[in-house]
Amino acid sequence: MKIFLIILLCAVCVLALLLLIALIRAAAIKAKPNDKPSQAPFTPEDEAKYAHALSEMVKVPTISKGEGEDKSEFHKLQSVLRELFPQIHAKLEFTEIDGNIIYRWQGKDSSKDSLLLMGHQDVVPADPAGWEHAPFSGDIANGKVHGRGAMDCKCTVMSEMAAVEELLEEGFTPERDVYLAYACNEETSGGGALKLVNYLKDKGIRLCAAMDEGGAIVEGVLPGMSTLCAAVGVIEKGTSHIKFTAKSAGGHSSTPPRNTPFARLSAFVCEMEKKNHFKTKMPPVVEKTFTCIAPYLTFPMRFLFGNLWLFKPLITALMPVFSPQARAFVTTTLVFTMSEGSKAPNVIPSEASMTANMRVGQLQSRDECLEILRKTAAKYDIETELIIGFDSSKETDTESDEMLYLKKCVNEVFPQYCFAPYYMSGGTDCRHYTAITDNCIRFTPIVMDSQQLAAMHAPNENIGTAAVAAGVKFYKYFIKNHN
Numbered sequence: 001m002k003i004f005l006i007i008l009l010c011a012v013c014v015l016a017l018l019l020l021i022a023l024i025r026a027a028a029i030k031a032k033p034n035d036k037p038s039q040a041p042f043t044p045e046d047e048a049k050y051a052h053a054l055s056e057m058v059k060v061p062t063i064s065k066g067e068g069e070d071k072s073e074f075h076k077l078q079s080v081l082r083e084l085f086p087q088i089h090a091k092l093e094f095t096e097i098d099g100n101i102i103y104r105w106q107g108k109d110s111s112k113d114s115l116l117l118m119g120h121q122d123v124v125p126a127d128p129a130g131w132e133h134a135p136f137s138g139d140i141a142n143g144k145v146h147g148r149g150a151m152d153c154k155c156t157v158m159s160e161m162a163a164v165e166e167l168l169e170e171g172f173t174p175e176r177d178v179y180l181a182y183a184c185n186e187e188t189s190g191g192g193a194l195k196l197v198n199y200l201k202d203k204g205i206r207l208c209a210a211m212d213e214g215g216a217i218v219e220g221v222l223p224g225m226s227t228l229c230a231a232v233g234v235i236e237k238g239t240s241h242i243k244f245t246a247k248s249a250g251g252h253s254s255t256p257p258r259n260t261p262f263a264r265l266s267a268f269v270c271e272m273e274k275k276n277h278f279k280t281k282m283p284p285v286v287e288k289t290f291t292c293i294a295p296y297l298t299f300p301m302r303f304l305f306g307n308l309w310l311f312k313p314l315i316t317a318l319m320p321v322f323s324p325q326a327r328a329f330v331t332t333t334l335v336f337t338m339s340e341g342s343k344a345p346n347v348i349p350s351e352a353s354m355t356a357n358m359r360v361g362q363l364q365s366r367d368e369c370l371e372i373l374r375k376t377a378a379k380y381d382i383e384t385e386l387i388i389g390f391d392s393s394k395e396t397d398t399e400s401d402e403m404l405y406l407k408k409c410v411n412e413v414f415p416q417y418c419f420a421p422y423y424m425s426g427g428t429d430c431r432h433y434t435a436i437t438d439n440c441i442r443f444t445p446i447v448m449d450s451q452q453l454a455a456m457h458a459p460n461e462n463i464g465t466a467a468v469a470a471g472v473k474f475y476k477y478f479i480k481n482h483n
């Protein structure tokens with residue numbers, strides 16, 4: 001009994017000591033308020049000019065339809081770009097490959113690895129129902145440009161081009177070649193970006209960095225976050241489409257047997273929904289995100305996230321219940337998206353199927369996840385077939401010269417914001433560029449609030465005009481000081 005009490009007392013003392021260390025650490029890492037002025041201010045005239053340019057681009061409905069689509073809207077957008085950015089079109093080398101476009105700005109030393117800024121010209125479709133401003137109106141109202149593509153990602157394309165246009169007007173020549181690359185089918189996972197990568201590859205071009213959409217300056221990364229965060233995507237999850245098929249003898253619906261194809265598929269879907277069969281673990285990049293944002297959190301969040309050495313297992317266990325986004329950080333996700341059965345309501349299907357989308361992270365390979373699915377589906381006499389799939393992208397080193405340079409630029413232009421690498425559950429064209437660069441950086445230097453993030457691929461997409469103006473100035477600063 002006495003020994004038990006001594007052990008208990010020791011355990012309490014150790015726990016109290018650990019919590020005290022965690023408390024001291026949390027107090028020590030608190031970020032100091034930063035009121036250093038931005039190194040790239042903008043005027044109201046700038047803001048109006050950029051808003052007009054973006055509005056003109058939004059008015060062209062460049063909806064992505066897939067390979068072999070009619071490119072006329074893309075050619076319309078390209079003539080709008082010619083009007084908006086005459087210097088670029090007079091001085092840069094322009095190449096079009098099946099609607100995908102790339103500009104080369106020759107630098108002082110073309111033997112150096114080139115810098116590439118990118119985005120995409122296409123947008124997802126927009127059903128006018130539910131929109132306050134028509135999807136392709138390009139309305140400028142309440143300090144925002146409204147319309148499909150205003151945020152994803154014509155604001156990125158416009159800001160990059162406006163920055164280059166102004167630098168050309170100023171007579172600036174970059175140290176190395178700078179490319180601007182815009183594919184026309186990112187939204188349908190078309191091969192546009194790949195065509196541009198192959199074009200560069202054939203010319204023997206290596207890139208010091210490729211900077212794409214993906215991350216942005218966002219609010220509310222975690223509850224208790226006291227500032228906005230420049231979230232930079234450094235890795236993308238892989239994606240797979242998987243078809244699950246259940247077969248039967250079919251027959252008339254008036255005399256149904258047990259375990260028809262949909263009954264088995266439903267049982268399988270329920271099992272996958274209820275129980276996570278994949279590994280749950282905090283990947284290193286998520287740890288880096290939390291380490292970067294912890295100083296900007298208020299208590300008690302800073303106490304938790306600032307002490308991953310102590311609370312990592314607890315946080316990892318809580319993330320899947322906290323939100324779907326948090327869950328996607330720590331595990332492979334699977335969601336069923338399509339189903340097919342018989343052609344008539346009174347015919348039992350001889351074959352029914354459900355298709356799922358799986359996002360594989362760094363923790364497990366696609367093959368390992370597929371094996372888990374195959375085994376689980378087999379219990380219900382269901383066949384598993386991989387339709388398409390690829391693993392997660394290579395992770396960009398957060399300590400590389402290019403990432404450190406980006407961080408420095410963010411600190412100069414947006415001194416009040418936090419800077420953090422992050423793990424992307426979605427995909428961008430940037431992953432194709434891993435073939436010619438080690439630094440795939442997914443970051444648009446534009447503030448996007450929660451409503452704007454929620455409106456991506458949804459009604460009422462918009463972007464703030466002041467945020468866009470700051471974004472243009474960021475790109476200018478970034479290009480001008482890059483060497």
Ligand SMILES: [Zn+2]
Binds near residue numbers: 120153
């Ligand atoms: Zn996009």
